[in-house]
Amino acid sequence: MRSALSRIPRWAWWLLLGVACAAGAMATRRMGQGAMLLYVLALPLELAGRGLRALSLLGGFWNILAWGLYGLLCLLPALLGLLAHGRGKGQGHWWMGIPLSLCLFYFLYRFINPALLAGLTGDGLLSLDASQAKLLSSLVCWSAGAAWFGLWLLKRTERLQVLAGLSLVLGLAGVFLMVELCYVRVYELAGCLVSTGIQVSGDGGGLGLLFSALSPVRLDVSQALRIVLNAIPTLCLLALLPTARRLLQALGQDPYGVAVAPLCASLAAGARRAVYACLFVTFASNLFQLFLLGQGDVQIRLVIPIMELFLALGLILLADWAKDGRALKLDNDSIV
Numbered sequence: 501m502r503s504a505l506s507r508i509p510r511w512a513w514w515l516l517l518g519v520a521c522a523a524g525a526m527a528t529r530r531m532g533q534g535a536m537l538l539y540v541l542a543l544p545l546e547l548a549g550r551g552l553r554a555l556s557l558l559g560g561f562w563n564i565l566a567w568g569l570y571g572l573l574c575l576l577p578a579l580l581g582l583l584a585h586g587r588g589k590g591q592g593h594w595w596m597g598i599p600l601s602l603c604l605f606y607f608l609y610r611f612i613n614p615a616l617l618a619g620l621t622g623d624g625l626l627s628l629d630a631s632q633a634k635l636l637s638s639l640v641c642w643s644a645g646a647a648w649f650g651l652w653l654l655k656r657t658e659r660l661q662v663l664a665g666l667s668l669v670l671g672l673a674g675v676f677l678m679v680e681l682c683y684v685r686v687y688e689l690a691g692c693l694v695s696t697g698i699q700v701s702g703d704g705g706g707l708g709l710l711f712s713a714l715s716p717v718r719l720d721v722s723q724a725l726r727i728v729l730n731a732i733p734t735l736c737l738l739a740l741l742p743t744a745r746r747l748l749q750a751l752g753q754d755p756y757g758v759a760v761a762p763l764c765a766s767l768a769a770g771a772r773r774a775v776y777a778c779l780f781v782t783f784a785s786n787l788f789q790l791f792l793l794g795q796g797d798v799q800i801r802l803v804i805p806i807m808e809l810f811l812a813l814g815l816i817l818l819a820d821w822a823k824d825g826r827a828l829k830l831d832n833d834s835i836v
Contacts, residue, residue, distance in 0.1 A: 514674070514678060517675065517678050517679075517682070518678055518681070518682040519682075521678065521679050521681075521682035521683035521686070522682045522683070522686045524683055525682070525683045525684075525686040525687035525690065526686065526687075526690060528687060529687055529690040529691065541635065541638040541639060541642055542611075542634045542635055542637070542638040544638075545607070545608055545611045545634070545637070545638050545641065546611055546634065548573065548608060548611065549608060549609075549610075549611025549612045550611070552566045552569060552570055552612050553566075553612045553613065555569070556612070570608070570609070570612070573604065573608070574601050574604040574605045574608060575601055576601070577596075577597035577598075577600040577601045577604070577645075577648065578597045578598045578600070578601040579597075580597055581594035581595065581596065581597030581598065581648075582594065582597070596644070596647055596648035596651055597648060599644055600641070600644040600645055600648055603640055603641045603644045604641060607637040607638070607640055607641050608641075610633070610634075610637050611634065611637070663748050663751055663752050666748055666818070667745065667748050670741060670744055670745060670748070673737075673741070673811055674738065674741045676807075677734050677737055677738050677741075677808075678738065680734055681731055681734045681735070681738065685727055685728075685730070685731045685734075688723075688727045689724060689727055689728075691723075692719055692720040692723045692724045692727070693719060693720075722788075722791075722792055725788070726785060726788055726789075726792075729781055729784060729785055729788065730781060730785060730803065730805070732777050732780075732781055733774060733777045733778045733781055733805045733808035733809070733812075734805075734808060736770070736773060736774040736777045736808075736812075737774050737808055737811055737812060737815075739770070740767065740770045740771060740774060740812075740815060743763060743766050743767045743770060744767055744815055744818065746763055747760070747763040747764065747767055747818070747819070747822060750763055751822055755822070755825060756825070760822055760823075761823065763819075763822075764819045764820075764822050764823040765819075765823075767815055767818070767819040768815075768816055768819035768820065768823070770815075771812045771813075771815035771816040771819065772812075772816065774808065774811075774812035774815075775809065775812045775813065775816070778805045778808050778809040778812060779809075781803070781805055782803060782804050782805065785803035786803055789803070
């Protein structure tokens with residue numbers, strides 16, 4: 501199975517991620533952000549809570565089994581952390597499994613029997629809407645899990661060699677940029693479709709009946725242009741990531757090889773163009789807001805693509821570091 505997945509080209513995985521993010525953005529816009537968050541984040545806890553509750557209501561042995569599964573599921577992060585610590589592989593992040601287990605003990609039981617737990621503890625989650633309480637509970641569990649994953653990723657990056665660590669960081673940056681482009685920007689663009697409030701009548705035969713009760717939409721062109729403008733730095737950086745990865749591969753094979761110099765030049769030139777794009781977007785977006793203010797749009801915010809700017813500067817430093825290392829090696833060879 502793993503060998504079959506490894507044969508899939510890298511661009512296919514990126515395409516799949518982009519399509520999934522775009523579909524998620526459209527679904528979120530249609531369902532509402534709160535409903536989509538509840539569906540995605542709370543669904544695992546909701547299914548586990550319903551299953552354990554149904555098993556417990558059978559009584560007898562099944563009730564004991566439900567309690568055992570509940571305890572094992574909640575203790576699993578702590579047990580995994582202690583096991584990794586015992587093997588010497590969990591330094592720096594093993595302890596994060598303990599607060600995650602405590603969160604699961606409390607919040608998972610809210611999905612099993614929320615009324616009983618709220619009555620015993622007297623907390624204020626019972627006074628909230630059921631969906632809000634579930635969403636807040638799942639957010640706490642997911643935030644603890646994200647902290648554990650972040651510490652684990654930091655420790656793994658520290659154990660890697662420089663080039664492998666840079667490759668991992670570039671991969672994570674690519675995922676972040678793809679999510680920003682295909683989810684955030686698509687979600688914002690979908691919000692630019694404004695309903696006209698005019699319903700289509702059903703007098704046009706079959707097609708009229710098909711589209712009856714639908715309200716035509718119009719595109720808010722000014723907002724759409726602003727969103728497309730803000731996506732330019734992301735597109736520039738996504739186009740640079742394959743070059744950066746090829747440079748890291750060339751450095752891993754031969755840091756002073758002939759293939760390093762053109763890759764360094766190409767990466768540095770592209771990264772400088774990305775920096776120029778960030779600076780242009782910073783100026784143009786804020787100037788565009790001034791124009792929209794004259795049209796009656798008063799949504800004012802400072803637009804600075806700071807993450808994209810820092811990533812582009814980091815790619816410039818990577819290219820210069822590789823180029824200077826090769827130049828120093830050539831100078832030493834010429835002296836010898």
